Amino acid sequence: MKEVMVRPERCMGCRSCEIACAVEHSESKSLFAAVGESPSPRKRIYIEYIPEHAASVPVTCRHCEDAPCTTVCPTGALSREEISRKVVHSPELCIGCWTCSMVCNYGVIGRQKEARVAVKCDLCPGREVPACVEACPTNALVYAEVKDFSGIKRAEAALKLARGMKPGSAL
Amino acid sequence: MKTTEKRTLHPTICPYCSLGCGFFLELEEGKAVGIRYMPEHPVNEGSLCPKGNAAPDILNHPDRLKYPLLKTENGWKQLEWEEALSLAAEKLGTARKENGPNSLAFLGSAKCSNEENYLFQKIARLLGTSNVDNCARLCHASTLIGLGKTLGAGAMTNPLADLSNSDCVFVIGSNFAENHPAVARQVLRAKDKGAFVIVADPRLTPTSWLADLTLRLKPGTDVALLNGMMHVIVNEGLLDRNFVREKTEGFPGLEQALQRCCPETASRITGIPPSEIIKAARAYARAGAASIVYSMGITQHISGTDNVTACADLALLCGQVGRKGAGVLPLRGQNNVQGACDMGALAEFFPGYGKVGDAEAAGRLKTLWKTDKLPEKPGLTATEIAEAAGKGKLKALYVMGEDLVNSHADSSRVREALESLDFLVVQDIFMTDTAEYADLVLPAAAWAEKEGSFTSTERRVQWTDRALSPPGEAKPDIEILLLLAEKLGLGLPYRTAGDVLAEISGAVPSYGGMTKERLKKGFGLIWPCPDSSHPGTPVLHVGRFKTPDGKARLIPVEYQSPAEIPDPDYPFLLTTGRVVLHYNAGSMSRRSKALLEKEPGLFVEIHPSDAKAMEIGEGNRLVLETRRGKTEATARLTGKIGPGVLFMPFHFPGTNVLTGDALDREAKIPEFKVSACRIRRE
Amino acid sequence: MMKEMKEEMQEGMKEEMQEGMKKEMQEGMKEEMQEGMKEEMQEGMKEEMQEGMKEEMIRGDTKGDTSGENCNKKKVLAIDAEKCIGCRACSSACPEGLIGLSEEGGRRNLKFPESCSLDCERCALTCPEEAITFVSEEGRSPAFSGSRTLALGLMACRKCSASFATERELERVRQAVSLKVPLRPGGDFWMELCPACRQESFREKEAGAILRERKIKGNL
């Protein structure tokens, strides 16, 4: 399956992805209208700022195989779609016990205040490329299959080597 | 249970371990009815471990001793205080007159306040003997000696909260998650900031859960591991050369000794793969600030002093001392074990660590005590006291708040020793197994029933006020000691604990600036605090060490195998330790219903493969036998320990029947952690 | 399943009833127990056996209190065996503890007295299913007849095999819960577990999530 892969060294912390995500998950799907909407649109991707290193890292659902959130969900609101392999959340089944939020090792299960249910990344159904990826100006987010992503990383590493740069640094 | 108008809150300090956690005792009509937390306390930030939560159980317990008791042929006879103390004074006096002062011995208590321990050793020394010691001998005597000779002070170098500033925390021989749970919050905080945590322990414990790297070494092989790590550090040039050159002495000797200790050698002895030893060495040495946390897994060996020395060497080699987040942190046992040592309740030290035998130290004390005679030779240590009693060399023993039957190694011999005494006084809050042997039992007050100061493992001296009255006719230890001193004709001029503290600040230089008023303000003072304007010293060894020339010593140590190793007769290696729900000899924690319900009896951990070979199932009763005795325990099958190793907690009578009495040659600490043992199903 | 259960239940009750009757006969008649009544009861019993049980009426001496005014107030309990889910509410509500509870052989047995001279009616008021009603002795229809015990089938926990609730209780809970949240397959795994095992199953799942992150080596 294609996933939102992260290249943290490229993230400059502009939070475009967060805004794009919230707008995409709003009623109106427009930035200006979304602001006033109720229930207020919620983002599902998070930019974590690390003050000690003045660095930002995007954190979003990894759609884990054998995801802990799906194992603990008592009502089956969180489940894995057999075909797409996405970890999806059905709000009508959610009882808001937040056990999923406790066990998520990435901390990316949020809460929709008004509806009092969990919200998480759904990889933007109906879109070819998720909104966050499309909005990222530095390509720190890539929508790709793992094997293709490795290919991208390899090419990048080769380029860095050729230019005599350190492997971890940004291009 | 809500705080109502009838209820009052009384700030106090936990009586269990050495962390010095604060909380409020909730009182109603003079009875302790509950606990409120104290989030502003700098050590525990309000948190309490299960034992702390159960602390009030001690105060209201029906088993509390309420009257002085005399052993007669028809059982215990209740005495008046007057009668009891006259008897004690008379018996001690007779023994002293007939057999000399060294036929007396005094065992102080790391559970009693600084003032009480100071008085206790003063009485002993005024009677002319240095046979005074406390249970630090059984847990951290090796720390006193080992850190004393390397860093110049046998105490924790940095405060606990400073652990959160470390980039690397190296835990060796400590299961703080169970034994000092509030330390876990600081280590976790360091982890949150990105620290690398290494845990070296033969067992997998909840402390190992916090580790980024776990080193499962064989019990008793710590020196080999530490030497292996130092070898890597020196070889790879990871040492702090400037620090070593400017602040230490003895590097060439250490460097030479380390040549023989390559990781492969260390791996053969410890059972840890060389790659992991190298990884640990690099992580520790490269960290901006690294701390070593150790505990009884390091100290309770015949090589205890060597283990401690090696820890100090490692820290010095990498310059990881005397800075924020960099230090050596021995986590001590009892709530006032640091204080009892500071007060000189030790056979070889006067108050403030002046050596017994050192004329200058004795001279100062003579002036202060207005006496012309003080013992000139170090006395018998706690372990030697029991031995000497067994050989009939001791006539009378005074035990204050210590259950040596259950806490000393090889308890069958301790029992015999106690029986052979002419006169035994035990002053305690419960009828312990030791008190059962006493001729005279004196009922004492528990921690919240008296006032005084306590010194925690991080050298924080805190004052507690009396919150409630002791049950029956029980008295604070300090009152008992003062009355006894009067009967003995020593005439000590104090009325309150505050008076004693005033003298302590004259006798112990690092307590120089401590007064009751200052200690009560905020959360105490951290020694050294030499004068009344000094704010206390949270981090030791900043700039210079507490040695005469200000330089630390690098002292090479060599691995030596434990005193007793498994053989065909006794094929298992038995190690002992603590569990989270109980405390030491258990005289307090085993009387808490809530704690006992959750951990009701003695068990032994055995590896499933050993259990299978011997057809032992979970919950089977096993008979364990060493060269010293045998005991029964329930089997618990677990991979927490390795094959060939057994683990038992020492909170229940029975464990120390098995443990060995081989002593560390310098610190005289018994090797509790390694015994050869055999087992069979009952 | 349900049918089987009912049959079994009836079996059990019959036995109970007959035994109870025998005992009473041996003991001799109680004062208020008239010949006619006895006949009536036996007849009622017979009828019931033929028809299958609809309502049971239980009658017996209430702690032997036969004298004075209590006697006059004596009311007869009518239990709707179809409605009762065996939840025990009545049992804990009764101030005199007259409703007996026992569990054995995969059944929860509720033992009701035939009649009651207390004037609280707490058992009826508390019953979540309104399965208990009171009728005065005079108004008692001949069709009412007594068995003392209702035996309801228990569910065994899928994990620890301990019986933890009656089948009817769980059915009732399932219905109620479905109104809040549609229960899908897999979304009701906990229904088959006793409360203690439910805690345990969540503990295991939660611990499982952190174990992957834990860097402990060892063969545990």
Place this chain on the structure above:
Amino acid sequence: MPEAVYADLSRCIGCRACELACERENKSSRISVKVLSGLAAAPVSCRQCEIPLCTAPCPKGALSCENGKLEYEAENCTGCGLCTLACPFGTAVLRAGIIERCNLCPGMETPACVATCPAGALIYTEPGSLGENIRQRRAKRMNRALEPPAPAGRRAE
């Protein structure tokens, strides 16, 4: 703002202080911790669900939920115990005809179990903020992985 006692599971050291504290405050413990095969421990207590299933079968409305706050009125409770069967977590317990479950220690600023937790594993918080710490930790770990391996010798202070 609905709040409950949650756990930062990676911090729990299985010491059971929370059980002791709860037992002292509430006579019986409403939170339970167990060490699983010596490798992990997890506390389980009432999750104060936003849609509490325990209220569903309650016949007399003794258990009710208003704006995410669960209320229990003992005087309306029939003691039927159906709520204990409707709770997926098994954390509502019927004892002597009364339902016992975590009531977040009314009258205390922080529930006793949270206040006492030595490792800071129990958190009393609004559920939306649960992921914050975990995300930070994750981000730091990813960031650290980016650092090139340090060269031999002391890292600059």
